[in-house]
Amino acid sequence: MKYSLQWINEHLAGELPEISAVLREVTLRAFEVEEVVQKDADTILDIKVLPDRAHDALSHRGMAREIGALFGISRKEKSEIVITTNPSTPRVRVTIENSSLCPRYIATRVDNVTVGSTRVTVARKLESVGARSINNIVDITNVVLFDMGQPLHAFDADKVVGGITVRLAKQGEVMTTLDNKALTLHGTELVIADDEGVLALAGIKGGKKAEVTSSTKNIILESANFDPTLTRKTSQKHNIKTDASKRYENGITSDFAKEGSMQALAQIAVDGGAGAQIGESTDVHTEMEQPATVTITAEDVNHLLGLSLSADELTKVLTRAGHQFERTGEECVVKIPRERLDLRIKEDMIEEIGRHVGYENIEAKLPELKRKGIPHKRLFYSNKVRRFLIERGFSEVFTYSFASEKGDGIEVLMPVGDDRPYLRAQIARPSGLRGALELNKYNAPIIGVSRVDIFEFGNVFKESGEEFHLVVATANGGAKRYKELVGLIEEICQLFNVKEVPTGDGDMAEPHAICEMNFDILIKDLPERTTYEPLVVEEKAVRYQTLSVFPFIVRDIAIFVPQEVGEKYIETLLRREAGELLTRFSQFDKFQKPNENRISYGYRMVFQSHERTLTDETVNDIMTRITAQCNTETNWQVR
Numbered sequence: 001m002k003y004s005l006q007w008i009n010e011h012l013a014g015e016l017p018e019i020s021a022v023l024r025e026v027t028l029r030a031f032e033v034e035e036v037v038q039k040d041a042d043t044i045l046d047i048k049v050l051p052d053r054a055h056d057a058l059s060h061r062g063m064a065r066e067i068g069a070l071f072g073i074s075r076k077e078k079s080e081i082v083i084t085t086n087p088s089t090p091r092v093r094v095t096i097e098n099s100s101l102c103p104r105y106i107a108t109r110v111d112n113v114t115v116g117s118t119r120v121t122v123a124r125k126l127e128s129v130g131a132r133s134i135n136n137i138v139d140i141t142n143v144v145l146f147d148m149g150q151p152l153h154a155f156d157a158d159k160v161v162g163g164i165t166v167r168l169a170k171q172g173e174v175m176t177t178l179d180n181k182a183l184t185l186h187g188t189e190l191v192i193a194d195d196e197g198v199l200a201l202a203g204i205k206g207g208k209k210a211e212v213t214s215s216t217k218n219i220i221l222e223s224a225n226f227d228p229t230l231t232r233k234t235s236q237k238h239n240i241k242t243d244a245s246k247r248y249e250n251g252i253t254s255d256f257a258k259e260g261s262m263q264a265l266a267q268i269a270v271d272g273g274a275g276a277q278i279g280e281s282t283d284v285h286t287e288m289e290q291p292a293t294v295t296i297t298a299e300d301v302n303h304l305l306g307l308s309l310s311a312d313e314l315t316k317v318l319t320r321a322g323h324q325f326e327r328t329g330e331e332c333v334v335k336i337p338r339e340r341l342d343l344r345i346k347e348d349m350i351e352e353i354g355r356h357v358g359y360e361n362i363e364a365k366l367p368e369l370k371r372k373g374i375p376h377k378r379l380f381y382s383n384k385v386r387r388f389l390i391e392r393g394f395s396e397v398f399t400y401s402f403a404s405e406k407g408d409g410i411e412v413l414m415p416v417g418d419d420r421p422y423l424r425a426q427i428a429r430p431s432g433l434r435g436a437l438e439l440n441k442y443n444a445p446i447i448g449v450s451r452v453d454i455f456e457f458g459n460v461f462k463e464s465g466e467e468f469h470l471v472v473a474t475a476n477g478g479a480k481r482y483k484e485l486v487g488l489i490e491e492i493c494q495l496f497n498v499k500e501v502p503t504g505d506g507d508m509a510e511p512h513a514i515c516e517m518n519f520d521i522l523i524k525d526l527p528e529r530t531t532y533e534p535l536v537v538e539e540k541a542v543r544y545q546t547l548s549v550f551p552f553i554v555r556d557i558a559i560f561v562p563q564e565v566g567e568k569y570i571e572t573l574l575r576r577e578a579g580e581l582l583t584r585f586s587q588f589d590k591f592q593k594p595n596e597n598r599i600s601y602g603y604r605m606v607f608q609s610h611e612r613t614l615t616d617e618t619v620n621d622i623m624t625r626i627t628a629q630c631n632t633e634t635n636w637q638v639r
Helices: 005-009 019-029 051-057 059-071 120-128 135-147 228-237 243-248 255-271 296-305 310-320 348-358 377-391 431-449 479-495 517-524 568-579 616-632
Strands: 002-004 032-039 042-048 092-097 103-109 152-156 164-168 174-176 182-183 190-193 197-203 217-225 282-285 294-298 324-328 331-335 453-462 465-475 505-507 513-516 552-563 584-591 596-607
Touching: 002 005, 002 051, 002 059, 002 120, 005 059, 005 120, 019 032, 019 042, 019 059, 051 059, 051 243, 051 377, 059 135, 059 596, 092 103, 103 255, 120 135, 135 152, 135 243, 135 255, 152 197, 152 255, 174 197, 190 228, 217 255, 228 243, 255 294, 294 296, 294 348, 296 310, 296 348, 296 505, 310 324, 310 331, 310 348, 377 453, 377 465, 377 479, 377 517, 431 453, 431 465, 431 513, 431 584, 431 596, 465 479, 465 517, 479 513, 513 517, 552 568, 552 616, 568 584, 568 596, 568 616
Parallel strands: 092 164
Antiparallel strands: 002 042, 032 042, 103 217, 103 282, 152 217, 164 190, 174 182, 190 197, 294 331, 324 331, 453 465, 465 513, 505 513, 552 596, 584 596
């Protein structure tokens, strides 16, 4: 958020030091200052406020409290706001259908307002933080939002039919937002409605139906508190992000609703036209929030932060941080400011104290570990299975937890992409392990393997809950290979001394053999491990090579040669004639008939380029050259 330093100073009883000191202290002890811009006589700070402090620091008053505390400068005392009401101005009827979604709603009617341009000083204040001036009524609501963090909204009262109801939308209801965006509602959104239909998306965006314009004479001022979770979901669903939704979705105190309303009404009495008549407010709310307190001692702080504060030093830190507290002996009972929703337990206050002491002043110490960590059961047994399968030639793969097939999986509310909108209910699915089998089978020649054996551990997500599965699979499978995989699972069970082999999902259909099982069921009766097994490290030289992004071409060649010709000589000749495009070379056959003085050799040659896609014509020319060279050798014959 952008903050005006002049605006911040309006809330402080003393002068701040030079800007460099402010930037240093704010960055070290509170928030990240991302940009500083000089604008006329003002300094604009772009400060990154994380969600844990959005409820109080996304406002000039909240930021003034924070910066003032860093320098021991108190805030200005607020004068009591007195509003003169007109009994002839009708009260607004307000109904809240679900108080958990709207804990408080205040509506106040103001008649005989004059909607026009705003004062230059107000317009400049808004423009300094990146907002634009609209009219005097809307600008007043925006000034309150940026000043204290309470969103407000004004409706044209003459366009509101009957009373105001805070309710869930009806499926299929439509509304047009102030920026002319047409919305069709799903029935899960919280809306502000009159007796005819929707006026606004609660806490997010007002509607065109009751927009305040230059012809507006009477308004209804809304000041409310809405459920953070539902506000965020609705904002995401309709892709509408506003200054109001940003504050509501992170939570703000319901106490702000009344204060924000009073502050705006007082300003409307000044800037809303000489004839403005303010009615009695309708304040509908549940049980009001109770002030929170936290009891803390210097010993608590020292134990968690590794400091050595005395009780007197602790009280000095609390005083400098601007917290009200009562000290009894060693204990300090801190009264939490109503806007600080992040301070609720002892550990919260200790973190707050650590910030004001300065993390750079806390010596880094390793914690005292009194016992050795114990193995995680699932990780311990899954690692044993990994070693078991790898020793038998299997390779571990990792596929996406998100799936393109629905199956019996769960649909994701906000998918990472349209191509994978579901959570997988099975690892062995076409876009998962089956796809990996096909890909590895296709790439087997370039990888240099004769068969593809893979396995995967991973979570699957079913209506009944989350499960941890193991799947073993092989390409070129069928019934025989599937039986071998089942035998492999039986060996794993024997490894753990499990008598009953868990049943799971299997597939023996050509061209693959796949066996999937719930691994947690396999190990559920196995004992927890208290010690680690010795770590076996095999030292060997490993060379990594980048794979080409271009497709490869495979060619086989079979040659009859005299039996006295060595295999090394044949390989050297073939490699030389194949040239630099030969990526992989292997022998797949060797055959000699009885009483025959010739031997037949079969070789597989894989060609690939790192610069271009090879054509059949290019590779055919290479094979023609190889064949011609072989046939020049004495008694050699390419079959």
